[in-house]
Amino acid sequence: MVRSEDVKASHVIKALPQNLCQTAASAPLKLMSDPQLGALLIDVTPLSKAGRSDGCIVAVTSLNREIDDARATINAKQFPLTILKAGDDRPVFGEASNGVWHAEAELQEAGLNLIVRLIPTQAQLASGMLPTIVGIALVALVLLSLYWPKTARKNAIVALGYQNRLQLESELRHQAVEMAPHAMVLVDQNGVIEMVNLQTEKIFGYVRADLLGQSIDILLPERFRDQHPHHRGVFFKTPGSRAMGRGRDLYARRQDGTEFPVEVGLAPIPTPVVGVVKVLASIVDISERKQYEELLLKSNQRFAMASKAAGLGFWGWNITTNTLEWDDEMFRLYGRQRTDGDLSYTLWANNLHPDDRVMSEQILNDAVKGIRVFDAEFRILLPDGSIRYIKGNASVTRDAEGNALEMFGINMDITKRILHEQGLIKSANELARINEELDNFAYVASHDLKSPLRGIDQLATWIAEDMGDALNSDTQEHLQLMRSRIKRMEMLLDDLLAYSRVGRSDDAIVQVNTRDLVANIFDPTTTRKAIHLSIAADMPVLKTKKVPLELIFRNLISNAIRHHDKAQGTITISAHPISTGFEFEVKDDGPGIPPEHQQRVFAMFQTLKPRDEIEGSGIGLALVKKAVESVGGTITLKSNGQQGCAFCFTWPTTNNDKEKLV
């Protein structure tokens, strides 16, 4: 397709044989300005006298018109026809066809190699007249190839004879104006139209005759007509090629009175008459471009609104000229004014927080060098001295040698997120500190409180040993009671320590055979009661934290033994799989726990019997509950308060890693 006059002219000149002695045709060309004409051929026939070139005839012909004419001649209009250039699948005429059958002929005309295909339609094929069609088609093709060259000249849009090359070129120039893709209008100093081209007729909707001799004002909307002679006068005072109405929106008027936006270029054309200059105006309809511009503007506005809403600032940095371009949001983010003046790299760098400047500039330099992608979080200092956290991302454009040219990027305000994160870290640290303090407290409680306690115990023992029989029975009993209280307190302190330690994240995960675990815990010698332990056969083997699991069974079993109210009893241990892991049950046939007390048993320091009756710290079940919950399980108690009770706890194995935030 011919996109500009220059290209078109070069095609025409290229199509001409060097010595203008041979008949030749150009390859098919298309005119953007007049697609209805279809492919054009420029046909050159040299005129020679006694073997010397004496000019030539140049004919610009339309393939469409010629073929229609040729087909009419041979009465073959009902056959779809496709013409291809040899070696090129895109048809220069007709449709690309994938018909099942076609007749084909080669057409060699003036060095141009064309393939003509005749393709019968489905209906024609179905009519059963195949031999007839074949015959007609072959005859048609032969006739077509015979007739075409003859009709071509006759149908030429422009066919001109030339006496010499100069004349040819001048005529070509004229032709170039005529066929130019823009409207071209030649006016004299008074604004009278002297010449218009094909596009002028098309764009403005006039026929040539209605324009020639008229004032150029006829092509202007009425509201501009008053001013126009003035502008024209200015132009003719200092003529020169230029765009008309720089900075103003120009409009033209069609014959039907409608207006459209235009761009007008003006060029002075000197004439042989001294002092007389004409002007050639090239008028381009820019309605489509205007529409795009408006769309673009709208989309830019939307983009700006969206970026503002998202708190995103956009920037571009021309590295070679060191010019920095910030959008409004960037200025807002950095608390700076466009009017501050600096629009170079330092506008950014000077706003960086002093502690982050080296790091941020390093990342930027690395990005420019291509060592890494620019993806940085840094602080900036606002004019009021406050700090803002920014996340920046950017990419670099480079030339063919890889040198960085420009950088484009975004900045985002992440202050809220950073402050939130810092708050979280602070809370987590605080929590860790408190936990550590608790651990220390428990350690101190267990060690430092126990030491004097043991001292008291020993002293009491020694008094009993040394005084022996000298003490009366009351004093001996008091000493005995004293030692039992000491023992109770020691147990409390031990349990307190265990409670503080249970469920710590550093418990190791190991393979645990729960049957062996339970069997090893049970020690019947700790009681005078005849307690039997019954362990289910299907106890699982799991990979889990052994320490808390062992602690749970130890406490539940020892509870069941200590609280048993009969001389004989059975403790039954069982397990069954659930979706998240296993549910274990420790069941006894002791006195049970009345429903009204069941809420309290898991609380700290709660016992249901006086401590002198059954020794207990009141921490055991609280410890069990904490151990179960430390792995994400739950514990429940089932008892009717008359006969036996059962503790059921779930033990997740699927997400054992569920830890608390520490």
Place this chain on the structure above:
Amino acid sequence: MTAKEISYKEITILLVDDDDVDVMGVERALKKLKILNPIVRARDGIEGLALLRDSQAVKRPYLVLLDLNMPRMNGLEMLAELRKDAALSSAIVFILTTSKADEDKVKAYQQHVAGYIIKSQVGDGFLRVMEMLDHYWRVVELPIQN
């Protein structure tokens, strides 16, 4: 010298403990068992190290009964100092403490203690501990200490 003479060689016990009652307990137990070995007492790690470095104060051979929780320099800190000191690094040390914490046991054995003993289990005092120690130095060959 005969083997018999070596085994009867007097062994000094350095007891590092800040609790007077515990010290009394150890002394009481030794008396009960009729063990006459000399006892030297230090109240914390710093005092303990000073006494050990003075071969007149703690006659060789010796073994150390070391409490963990003490003022100024605790038992584990003193143990670390001992192992760093070429002259004292081979010392036989028993930890005698109220701490049942696993991390204390692990740390102590990492410093190659001969035993980690938890002070009662209120009841029999130090009787069993001292009995064990008496057997220990009768049976076990102690390192050459100077």
